[in-house]
Amino acid sequence: MKKQYLVSVAAIAMAGALSTAAVAGGPVDEKLVIDGEIEMTTRTAPPEGHPLDELISGWHYRTVETRALETDSFENPGMLGVEDGEQIWNTVEGTEGKSCASCHGDAAESMKDVGAHFPKWDAESGRPINIELQINKCRTERMGAEAYKFDKGGQKPLTAYIKRQSLGTPVSIDLSQGDMQSWWEKGKEMYYTRTGQLNLSCATCHEDHNGQFIRADHLSQGQINGFPTYRLKQGALVSVHNRFRGCIRDTRAEMPAAFSDELMALEVYVTWRGTGLSVETPAVRQ
Amino acid sequence: MVIKARTWLVAAAAVMASTAVAYSSEMAPQDVKIEDNMVSASLTGGAGDAAEGRKIFANRKLGNCLACHAVSDQSEQLFHGDVGPSLDGVADRWSPEELRAIVVNSKAVFTKDTIMPGFYSLDVGVHVRKDLVGKTILTAQQVEDVVAYLATLKE
Numbered sequence: 001m002k003k004q005y006l007v008s009v010a011a012i013a014m015a016g017a018l019s020t021a022a023v024a025g026g027p028v029d030e031k032l033v034i035d036g037e038i039e040m041t042t043r044t045a046p047p048e049g050h051p052l053d054e055l056i057s058g059w060h061y062r063t064v065e066t067r068a069l070e071t072d073s074f075e076n077p078g079m080l081g082v083e084d085g086e087q088i089w090n091t092v093e094g095t096e097g098k099s100c101a102s103c104h105g106d107a108a109e110s111m112k113d114v115g116a117h118f119p120k121w122d123a124e125s126g127r128p129i130n131i132e133l134q135i136n137k138c139r140t141e142r143m144g145a146e147a148y149k150f151d152k153g154g155q156k157p158l159t160a161y162i163k164r165q166s167l168g169t170p171v172s173i174d175l176s177q178g179d180m181q182s183w184w185e186k187g188k189e190m191y192y193t194r195t196g197q198l199n200l201s202c203a204t205c206h207e208d209h210n211g212q213f214i215r216a217d218h219l220s221q222g223q224i225n226g227f228p229t230y231r232l233k234q235g236a237l238v239s240v241h242n243r244f245r246g247c248i249r250d251t252r253a254e255m256p257a258a259f260s261d262e263l264m265a266l267e268v269y270v271t272w273r274g275t276g277l278s279v280e281t282p283a284v285r286q
Numbered sequence: 287m288v289i290k291a292r293t294w295l296v297a298a299a300a301v302m303a304s305t306a307v308a309y310s311s312e313m314a315p316q317d318v319k320i321e322d323n324m325v326s327a328s329l330t331g332g333a334g335d336a337a338e339g340r341k342i343f344a345n346r347k348l349g350n351c352l353a354c355h356a357v358s359d360q361s362e363q364l365f366h367g368d369v370g371p372s373l374d375g376v377a378d379r380w381s382p383e384e385l386r387a388i389v390v391n392s393k394a395v396f397t398k399d400t401i402m403p404g405f406y407s408l409d410v411g412v413h414v415r416k417d418l419v420g421k422t423i424l425t426a427q428q429v430e431d432v433v434a435y436l437a438t439l440k441e
Contacts, residue, residue, distance in 0.1 A: 134416040196409035197418045198403045201411075209369050209401055215346075216365040253413045 001141075007236040027060030027220075028067070035073050038168045044276040051207060057277050058220040059128030059230075062286060066232065070284040078230030078282025081237045083160025087221050088154040094145030103142060107165055108158060113132040113165035116171050119268050121178030128183050128268050131159045132239070138154070150258040156237040160228045163281035170276045171225050173268065180268065182252065187269025190262060201269075205247075222247070224267070228284020232286060240267055272278075307351050312426045315408050322393040324383035329406065329426035331389075339435025349424065349432055359409065359439060369401060375441035385436045405429060417419050 032040040042057035060069060068083040069075050089100045089107055104110040119128040122137075129137070132155055134149035148155040176182050194201045205214070206222035213219070228237040244266055248255050256262040311331040318325055328334070342349045344363050351357075356366035357373045380388065388395050391404035404410075405424040424432065 195413050197413045197414050197421070197423060198404070199409070199411040200401065204399075204401045208399070212369045213365070213367045214369055215350075215367050220371075251411060252415050252418055254409060255414055 010190075027056045030060070030067070032057070032067075032071065034071055034122050034167065040168055040278040040280060041170055041276060042278065042280075044170075047272070047275045050275075051203075052221065052271065052273075055223065055274060055277055056210075056221055057225060057274075057280060057283075058223050058285065059226070059280065059283060061218045062284070063222040066284055066286050070280065076230065076282065076284055077232075077235075078228070078237060078284060079230070081157045081230070082160050082164050083283060085157035085159070087152065088158050089161060094139065094143035096142065096144040098143045100138065102269065103138070107161065109163040111162050111233070113166045113169045115166040117173055118170040119180075119264065119271060120175060121174075121180050123178060126176075126179070126240050128180060128264050130240070130264070130267055131162055132241075132257075135159065135162075146186070151242060153237055156228050159239065160172045160237055160282050163227070163279055166279040167281070168278045170278055171271060172276070173271050175268075175272070183265045183268045184272060186261075187265035187267070189268050191269055191273075194251075195248055196251030200251045202247065202266075210242075221273075223277060224270050225274045225277040226280035226285075228281060229285045230282040231285050237282060240283075244270075252259055294309075309401055315390075315406050315422050318406065319390045320345045320387045320391060323387050324381070325333070325386040325390055326383050328430055330430050332430070332433070334427070334430030336434040336438050337436070338428075339431035339433070342424070342432050343435055348428060349405065351432070355438065373436065373439055375439060377437050377440045380436075382433055382437045388426075388431065389432055403434075414429030 016051075020043045027043075032042045040057075040059075042059055044055050046052055046055050059070060073079050086107070088160045092102070100156075115131060118134070119130045120134075122129040122133075132148070132150075135155065135158055137205075142145050149151075164247045170203065173180070175184055176244060180238070189264040193200045194204065204223060205219055210219045210221045224240050230236070241263050244263055245255040245258065298438070313327075315330045315363045318329065340360070343357075344353045344360055346353070351373075352360065352363055352366050353371045354367040354369035355371065356368060359365070359374075376385070384395070388402075389405050391407035391409060392400050393404055393407075393409065394404040403423060406422045406426065409422065410421065
């Protein structure tokens with residue numbers, strides 16, 4: 001018993017000294033290069049007024065095997081979803097007889113870097129919209145097709161396909177548009193509000209305790225630059241709002257609806273918290 | 287007729303449950319006083335069961351203490367978290383009365399910013415899941431069981 005205690009004290013002391021190295025906890029110190037050529041910014045200095053000293057992609061907190069899957073587009077299981085998205089992009093739907101490609105042509109050109117700058121202000125609805133909601137706008141207003149329901153139909157693959165066109169591009173959103181700033185404020189308030197019977201906020205886990213293990217889960221900064229991500233546990237793409245809802249549920253709280261004002265505000269704020277990190281879609285997570 | 291009998295049984299069970307609460311000497315969460323970082327009396331008036339406490343400690347639906355704390359005594363369990371300190375020898379550092387206070391409402395002993403939930407406290411976050419409103423994470427008996435278990439963790 002005594003000896004074990006000494007060993008664990010030594011381990012804690014070591015982890016403290018090498019806080020960023022790959023010992024017991026903390027993000028690994030490695031570079032993410034995709035397909036041997038696209039160098040990703042996975043660690044970067046935060047924007048002004050950010051509470052963290054360094055922004056770190058969730059990739060650094062995953063196991064060797066999971067990290068490896070993301071470095072190779074052929075091995076990355078999320079790429080199947082991206083391929084589905086490409087098909088949907090080119091498929092005619094709705095009463096107007098149009099596909100996404102009818103208006104936007106080749107996504108590699110028209111959508112290049114676009115995904116790195118959402119959420120954006122939508123003057124029409126007077127609120128921020130994300131890629132999922134922009135897709136629904138195009139479907140209903142231009143294609144004469146029905147809006148996708150949350151996480152249904154082509155929503156996840158098409159979102160992943162569009163974001164993939166920004167692979168490597170640093171995330172940045174324009175808070176000077178419309179009323180974005182006040183949505184940022186509201187999102188910030190949500191981020192620090194403790195919810196549920198377990199009485200935890202996003203910040204409790206992802207700001208105060210990132211780098212530590214909560215049972216088998218290595219807590220990251222909860223960045224969203226890799227969404228939709230491919231989760232091995234679910235064997236599927238996972239959307240940002242699904243992840244937010246899951247984390248809120250885990251505090252034993254009622255979950256806000258996807259695309260509600262609450263979650264859109266949170267998405268604006270959490271996107272800003274990852275300013276400068278490369279888009280990694282589809283990131284691979286456990 | 288069958289349906290009626292069933293309704294009656296449910297009603298009877300409900301009455302029994304509320305009587306049980308009314309007559310027990312169990313302390314309600316809002317009546318528990320934390321003074322000098324201690325809760326001096328047992329929440330149930332009786333002793334806890336350390337063997338039960340050991341199970342509650344690991345059970346993900348109950349204490350799930352292992353999510354954040356490692357403890358060598360439960361090395362058979364996979365994955366001990368390291369968000370909080372290892373609890374090896376914790377009974378050498380805190381008295382049972384202090385351990386009870388920590389489990390009841392850690393925020394009253396550490397700081398309000400601690401990540402550790404209060405297991406017998408109604409000081410909770412917003413939008414609590416509907417079926418959990420007014421309920422604590424552990425029952426008074428489960429808290430006593432966990433405290434009894436923690437008291438065995440000596441070096």
